[in-house]
Amino acid sequence: MAIIVHKYGGTSMGSTERIKNVARRVAKWHAAGHQVVVVPSAMSGETNRLIGLAREISAIPDPRELDMIAATGEQASSGLLALALQAEGVDARSYAGWQVPIHTDSSFTKARITAIDDARIKADLDAGRVVVVTGFQGVDDQGNITTLGRGGSDTSAVAVAAALNAQECLIYTDVDGVYTTDPRVVAEARRLHVVSFEEMLEMASLGSKVLQIRSVEFAGKYRVPLRVLSSLTDPNIPLEQEMQSGTLITFEEDAQMESAIVSGIAFTRDEAKITLLAVPDRPGVAFSILGPVADANIDIDMIVQNQSVSGHTDFSFTVNRNDFAKVVKLMHDTIVPAVGAREMVADENVAKVSIVGIGMRSHAGIASLMFKTLADENINIQMISTSEIKTSVLIQDKYMELAVRALHKAFDLETAPT
Numbered sequence: 001m002a003i004i005v006h007k008y009g010g011t012s013m014g015s016t017e018r019i020k021n022v023a024r025r026v027a028k029w030h031a032a033g034h035q036v037v038v039v040p041s042a043m044s045g046e047t048n049r050l051i052g053l054a055r056e057i058s059a060i061p062d063p064r065e066l067d068m069i070a071a072t073g074e075q076a077s078s079g080l081l082a083l084a085l086q087a088e089g090v091d092a093r094s095y096a097g098w099q100v101p102i103h104t105d106s107s108f109t110k111a112r113i114t115a116i117d118d119a120r121i122k123a124d125l126d127a128g129r130v131v132v133v134t135g136f137q138g139v140d141d142q143g144n145i146t147t148l149g150r151g152g153s154d155t156s157a158v159a160v161a162a163a164l165n166a167q168e169c170l171i172y173t174d175v176d177g178v179y180t181t182d183p184r185v186v187a188e189a190r191r192l193h194v195v196s197f198e199e200m201l202e203m204a205s206l207g208s209k210v211l212q213i214r215s216v217e218f219a220g221k222y223r224v225p226l227r228v229l230s231s232l233t234d235p236n237i238p239l240e241q242e243m244q245s246g247t248l249i250t251f252e253e254d255a256q257m258e259s260a261i262v263s264g265i266a267f268t269r270d271e272a273k274i275t276l277l278a279v280p281d282r283p284g285v286a287f288s289i290l291g292p293v294a295d296a297n298i299d300i301d302m303i304v305q306n307q308s309v310s311g312h313t314d315f316s317f318t319v320n321r322n323d324f325a326k327v328v329k330l331m332h333d334t335i336v337p338a339v340g341a342r343e344m345v346a347d348e349n350v351a352k353v354s355i356v357g358i359g360m361r362s363h364a365g366i367a368s369l370m371f372k373t374l375a376d377e378n379i380n381i382q383m384i385s386t387s388e389i390k391t392s393v394l395i396q397d398k399y400m401e402l403a404v405r406a407l408h409k410a411f412d413l414e415t416a417p418t
Helices: 016-031 046-057 063-070 072-087 119-126 152-164 197-205 213-222 239-243 285-295 321-339 358-362 366-376 397-410
Strands: 003-008 035-040 092-095 102-104 113-116 130-133 137-139 145-147 168-173 194-196 226-230 247-250 264-280 300-305 312-320 343-356 383-387 390-396
Touching: 003 016, 003 152, 016 035, 016 072, 016 130, 035 072, 035 119, 035 152, 046 063, 046 072, 063 072, 063 145, 072 092, 072 130, 092 119, 102 152, 113 152, 119 130, 119 152, 137 152, 152 168, 152 213, 194 197, 197 213, 197 247, 197 264, 197 343, 213 226, 264 285, 264 321, 264 397, 285 300, 285 312, 285 321, 300 383, 312 321, 321 343, 343 397, 366 390, 366 397, 390 397
Parallel strands: 003 035, 003 168, 035 130, 092 130, 102 137, 168 226, 194 247
Antiparallel strands: 102 113, 137 145, 226 247, 264 312, 264 343, 300 312, 343 390, 383 390
């Protein structure tokens, strides 16, 4: 029997009725002879509610205690799903991450999985049970509960699938697949039937909310096929029909990829830009600026250093908007005086827009068309970042949706490739 991992997001688990629908869907897979492990998120809005309570008590909550609080959302949804499965006549058992255990490092609120002990899960599967494992969480070497960061249930599911050598990991969400861009911004956005891990990794890192970036990294590293599909369909649809729906995420060599040069457009408003003006241009200055930021466990995205003029240069980088205040304080308190910059300019009214496609490797003029399209809309580009299969620009956030719509049309993404 094949091992299949199901992951259900917060919307899918958003009410007791939806949890019952999840149980019916899982029961269908179990009845077909599959060994099923389910990784649910907390009920929609629950994690925000819990974190909000913590911040009502403390403006800057202790990260260890914040993880202790936030982890309870998934524990409740897992127990409820196990009860719903039992009501469907399916023998089911739920586990918190520390009970499996799912081992992580000690980076509270941003922990990384280091290992999974699969013995307990396999014993239950062999006994004919459906196993429900809390997403989003684990336990460190000191026995502390940790969480993996927002969206971490995706990572939990893929990691469990990798540990169990599962045939496939199905990511059930409130959308029916991966689209060329967000349909709420571009009504003509089109669902992709197949997308490569490399493209999905770029899309996830660039702001696509369908999958968390670490889950795609895990899937690519351990060759776990992913399928993104909707949990809001009839749970009793035939299994064969369900397996043909959604978007399959796989390797280029494993499937006939769609032949579009650009597969999709990703965007995010979760950006903030920091610029240090008139920084002395000397060896090691970039490390002097970014080293303390990295030491503070803050991720850096785009980086631009201008040409040296009279021994000085301007240095710009972007961080997640949630880290903006922390970075600004770090710059003011230590980094700007230490490097001898004339001043710092901070801006959190920016957005990043990116085009992604494996076809960009073998076609010239793609970035040029992107820049022309933005120029035609009178949108100024503040920063540019590229890789083999993507080009990203930083722009004023008020122009983000206009940029996405214009680029979607310019690259003819509403039309399926032939």
